[in-house]
Amino acid sequence: MNKVVKNAQAACEGIESGMTLMLGGFGLCGIPENCIAELVNKNVNNLTCISNNAGVDDFGLGLLLQKKQIKKMISSYVGENDEFERQMLSGELEVDLIPQGSLAARCYAGGAGIPAFFTPAGYGTEVGIGKEVRWFDGKPHLLEAALTADFAIVKAWKGDKFGNLVFKGTARNFNPMMAMAGTITIAEVEELVEPGELDPNFIHTPGVFVQRIFQGEKYEKRIEQRTVRQKES
Amino acid sequence: MNKVVKNAQAACEGIESGMTLMLGGFGLCGIPENCIAELVNKNVNNLTCISNNAGVDDFGLGLLLQKKQIKKMISSYVGENDEFERQMLSGELEVDLIPQGSLAARCYAGGAGIPAFFTPAGYGTEVGIGKEVRWFDGKPHLLEAALTADFAIVKAWKGDKFGNLVFKGTARNFNPMMAMAGTITIAEVEELVEPGELDPNFIHTPGVFVQRIFQGEKYEKRIEQRTVRQKES
Amino acid sequence: MLTKQQIAQRIAQELESGWYVNLGIGIPTLIANYVPEGIDVTFQSENGILGMGPFPFDGDEDADLINAGKQTITAMPGACIFDSATSFAMIRGKHIQLTVLGAMEVSDQGDIANWKIPGKMVKGMGGAMDLVASADNIIVAMMHTNKRGKSKLLKQCSLPLTGVRCVKKIVTNLAVLDVVDGGFKLLEKAPGVTVEDVQNATEGRLIVEGEVPDIKI
Amino acid sequence: MLTKQQIAQRIAQELESGWYVNLGIGIPTLIANYVPEGIDVTFQSENGILGMGPFPFDGDEDADLINAGKQTITAMPGACIFDSATSFAMIRGKHIQLTVLGAMEVSDQGDIANWKIPGKMVKGMGGAMDLVASADNIIVAMMHTNKRGKSKLLKQCSLPLTGVRCVKKIVTNLAVLDVVDGGFKLLEKAPGVTVEDVQNATEGRLIVEGEVPDIKI
Numbered sequence: 001m002n003k004v005v006k007n008a009q010a011a012c013e014g015i016e017s018g019m020t021l022m023l024g025g026f027g028l029c030g031i032p033e034n035c036i037a038e039l040v041n042k043n044v045n046n047l048t049c050i051s052n053n054a055g056v057d058d059f060g061l062g063l064l065l066q067k068k069q070i071k072k073m074i075s076s077y078v079g080e081n082d083e084f085e086r087q088m089l090s091g092e093l094e095v096d097l098i099p100q101g102s103l104a105a106r107c108y109a110g111g112a113g114i115p116a117f118f119t120p121a122g123y124g125t126e127v128g129i130g131k132e133v134r135w136f137d138g139k140p141h142l143l144e145a146a147l148t149a150d151f152a153i154v155k156a157w158k159g160d161k162f163g164n165l166v167f168k169g170t171a172r173n174f175n176p177m178m179a180m181a182g183t184i185t186i187a188e189v190e191e192l193v194e195p196g197e198l199d200p201n202f203i204h205t206p207g208v209f210v211q212r213i214f215q216g217e218k219y220e221k222r223i224e225q226r227t228v229r230q231k232e233s
Numbered sequence: 234m235n236k237v238v239k240n241a242q243a244a245c246e247g248i249e250s251g252m253t254l255m256l257g258g259f260g261l262c263g264i265p266e267n268c269i270a271e272l273v274n275k276n277v278n279n280l281t282c283i284s285n286n287a288g289v290d291d292f293g294l295g296l297l298l299q300k301k302q303i304k305k306m307i308s309s310y311v312g313e314n315d316e317f318e319r320q321m322l323s324g325e326l327e328v329d330l331i332p333q334g335s336l337a338a339r340c341y342a343g344g345a346g347i348p349a350f351f352t353p354a355g356y357g358t359e360v361g362i363g364k365e366v367r368w369f370d371g372k373p374h375l376l377e378a379a380l381t382a383d384f385a386i387v388k389a390w391k392g393d394k395f396g397n398l399v400f401k402g403t404a405r406n407f408n409p410m411m412a413m414a415g416t417i418t419i420a421e422v423e424e425l426v427e428p429g430e431l432d433p434n435f436i437h438t439p440g441v442f443v444q445r446i447f448q449g450e451k452y453e454k455r456i457e458q459r460t461v462r463q464k465e466s
Numbered sequence: 467m468l469t470k471q472q473i474a475q476r477i478a479q480e481l482e483s484g485w486y487v488n489l490g491i492g493i494p495t496l497i498a499n500y501v502p503e504g505i506d507v508t509f510q511s512e513n514g515i516l517g518m519g520p521f522p523f524d525g526d527e528d529a530d531l532i533n534a535g536k537q538t539i540t541a542m543p544g545a546c547i548f549d550s551a552t553s554f555a556m557i558r559g560k561h562i563q564l565t566v567l568g569a570m571e572v573s574d575q576g577d578i579a580n581w582k583i584p585g586k587m588v589k590g591m592g593g594a595m596d597l598v599a600s601a602d603n604i605i606v607a608m609m610h611t612n613k614r615g616k617s618k619l620l621k622q623c624s625l626p627l628t629g630v631r632c633v634k635k636i637v638t639n640l641a642v643l644d645v646v647d648g649g650f651k652l653l654e655k656a657p658g659v660t661v662e663d664v665q666n667a668t669e670g671r672l673i674v675e676g677e678v679p680d681i682k683i
Numbered sequence: 684m685l686t687k688q689q690i691a692q693r694i695a696q697e698l699e700s701g702w703y704v705n706l707g708i709g710i711p712t713l714i715a716n717y718v719p720e721g722i723d724v725t726f727q728s729e730n731g732i733l734g735m736g737p738f739p740f741d742g743d744e745d746a747d748l749i750n751a752g753k754q755t756i757t758a759m760p761g762a763c764i765f766d767s768a769t770s771f772a773m774i775r776g777k778h779i780q781l782t783v784l785g786a787m788e789v790s791d792q793g794d795i796a797n798w799k800i801p802g803k804m805v806k807g808m809g810g811a812m813d814l815v816a817s818a819d820n821i822i823v824a825m826m827h828t829n830k831r832g833k834s835k836l837l838k839q840c841s842l843p844l845t846g847v848r849c850v851k852k853i854v855t856n857l858a859v860l861d862v863v864d865g866g867f868k869l870l871e872k873a874p875g876v877t878v879e880d881v882q883n884a885t886e887g888r889l890i891v892e893g894e895v896p897d898i899k900i
Binding site: 176 | 730741742745747749754767799802805809812
Binding site: 259260261262263285308309310311312313318321322328330331332333334335336337338340341352353354355356357358359360390400401402403404405406407408409410437454455456457458459460461462463464 | 511512513514515520521522523524525526527528529530531532533534535536537538539541547548549550551553554557558577581582585586587588589590591592593594595596599600626627628629630
């Protein structure tokens with residue numbers, strides 16, 4: 001089942017204005033750089049983007065924000081992006097901020113056919129407004145609904161032609177569960193390999209969740225906070 | 234954080250009659266052979282056992298059934314065990330049969346702090362009796378509750394002293410989610426290694442879920458259905 | 467009348483390239499032997515593998531590599547192993563395009579019973595309830611009648627249900643039928659079998675429209 | 684008065700061997716530098732790592748290995764990487780023994796606010812809501828008053844809440860306090876600080892019983 005497409009342009013075919021997209025990554029770590037560039041290129045707008053963060057002003061989803069392609073963001077933390085904050089506070093941008101664990105679990109649920117589940121996160125806060133509350137084991141919980149997307153766009157380290165994916169380090173983050181929750185899931189990888197080259201015992205995302213895959217190019221992999229210590233001599 | 238104990242006997246310390254245990258494995262594949270032998274030895278009884286299957290008459294959980302140590306089984310499929318069927322039909326053994334996917338998801342939920350979730354499995358069947366029904370997207374779903382256990386007992390291929398586990402092939406099955414759901418989780422492994430020997434990128438069960446670990450011995454790894462084809466010469 | 471192998475062979479004609487397929491124990495398992503030339507499907511086994519291959523060569527069997535029927539198997543290149551929660555995430559999340567399973571009874575509304583005979587046989591539902599509740603495309607492979615000659619295609623199931631209104635197609639030793647509004651629609655009959663034979667073996671409502679062609683294998 | 688480093692140092696005294704610990708951004712991050720000799724704890728970062736080590740040596744930094752504050756980090760031997768769903772399964776499932784985080788306000792019932800100033804600042808809650816809703820042991824590390832000198836230990840939070848009745852202990856530049864029935868119980872005060880100083884800087888109900896010892900570092 002060969003799912004290889006030529007490049008980001010081919011991978012993003014069918015993405016239209018007004019659609020809901022999920023994009024993997026935590027900050028700038030593990031984001032689908034090639035597809036984001038293609039979305040800018042393609043100039044689709046009115047997008048609803050589900051992504052833990054919104055990039056920084058000049059990289060990641062910040063590139064789409066600069067061009068006002070995003071109508072609504074569903075995220076947990078957006079503190080690294082001034083343009084985001086400006087658009088949100090001015091009301092240009094709709095924002096649904098949700099707890100990070102609920103975001104992860106809601107994407108997982110969307111991919112796993114679980115329409116809703118109870119979680120303690122957010123009870124008694126703005127997040128709980130309008131949501132069903134139920135007590136379990138003496139503790140209040142909110143009913144949270146699954147999230148799905150027209151397209152999920154993820155970035156992996158290696159992938160094979162069947163769509164099996166392997167991530168590297170903390171670039172894994174939201175990618176695996178978003179891969180599960182897309183009606184169509186696009187995976188861009190640093191290295192595309194033949195089926196059988198990845199150990200079947202150590203696949204992070206089974207190919208069944210991926211519909212299109214391609215080897216991306218020119219990964220910048222920008223570091224947001226370069227923190228180092230000096231070698232003692 | 235060294236979690237190594239000497240052997241199955243030390244690992245099973247504190248397991249008492251009347252407790253609820255989860256035991257990993259699918260059929261006889263990936264079952265904690267050493268700990269099961271120790272439970273027989275220890276002669277604890279009135280156990281509630283959560284396990285996808287109940288072993289066969291003379292191996293796996295069948296050994297506990299023979300000695301009538303089990304009061305109640307929570308499983309999805311028990312077709313391989315005559316003694317089980319006899320005890321169940323005669324009423325000696327309480328049995329809660331639940332769909333395999335719901336069993337897996339309920340263990341996962343128990344480990345993940347999700348007290349309950351909706352699933353379509355079992356609606357309109359005996360499984361749905363007494364359970365809340367809610368419609369999502371035009372389809373009926375049952376509310377299923379999380380499962381937890383006093384002790385979860387899992388079997389892995391390799392593990393390190395911090396409790397990080399790696400499984401081999403389809404011996405993985407229920408082990409990872411049961412490891413999450415035990416108040417105390419015991420892991421028996423074929424090979425115990427030093428921290429750092431397992432690639433951090435390819436750990437199936439993070440050590441945080443495991444409280445005790447030991448290297449088991451004399452694994453029989455019995456095959457239930459040996460199906461082969463002949464090499465053409 | 468079709469043999470079990472022929473039932474499997476007929477169902478194999480339904481396969482489409484690109485599909486992920488879950489095969490139940492019994493006749494469904496045989497389908498893997500009859501995948502038509504040029505059709506590229508991937509078999510999932512709910513105990514945790516995608517890309518299941520044929521049985522291993524004698525001596526190569528591995529206790530740590532089995533299918534849901536507990537049989538030793540092999541993994542194809544590009545296969546992938548996962549845990550039970552992930553496996554049923556695939557199933558429940560509709561990532562598997564076809565499920566084929568056996569049944570004791572099917573009703574003409576598409577209900578299915580295959581896991582329990584009260585007081586007599588209790589094997590459990592295994593993954594069947596998850597599969598039938600989630601899959602959009604469910605084919606039942608079974609004999610048209612039971613060992614005592616009684617129809618297994620009923621107005622209403624007498625045994626405890628596995629799922630309601632879920633079966634889409636049935637392939638038996640006598641016929642191919644779709645479950646449609648109003649009953650079992652007869653699509654094809656086995657060579658040498660008459661429409662009357664099918665009618666006699668079917669307790670539920672049978673819908674016959676026009677000529678009914680023979681099953682071609 | 685304690686410096687931020689000293690706040691971290693004091694909280695580090697609360698660590699117990701065998702604990703898995705999640706440290707928030709800011710002062711909490713500093714705690715990793717002050718783990719007492721002989722205390723064996725493992726640090727979790729909610730973006731997906733257990734066994735977080737110190738910052739990498741200059742030149743060794745890896746864009747694919749960061750903490751929840753987006754800082755480049757290293758992994759200790761025996762570390763383990765996982766996805767966000769698994770990370771919060773650990774947190775929600777109470778497998779993490781201690782959470783330390785910063786706050787803008789804490790109420791004397793243990794409510795906490797740290798993610799939003801309506802109309803002014805909206806960074807988002809990140810993982811904080813999951814952490815405070817699930818952890819049994821939550822310590823807040825913060826300055827006792829804000830930049831305008833106003834108390835951050837209040838009768839009631841004025842900002843949107845992150846969680847209700849969840850904070851167990853607070854360590855500030857002025858004091859160590861437990862949240863108990865009835866208010867903030869003063870356990871220790873910073874060297875050179877009087878009980879009156881703490882009282883003046885605390886808008887919520889302060890409980891003082893007997894002699895209040897100095898914080899020892």
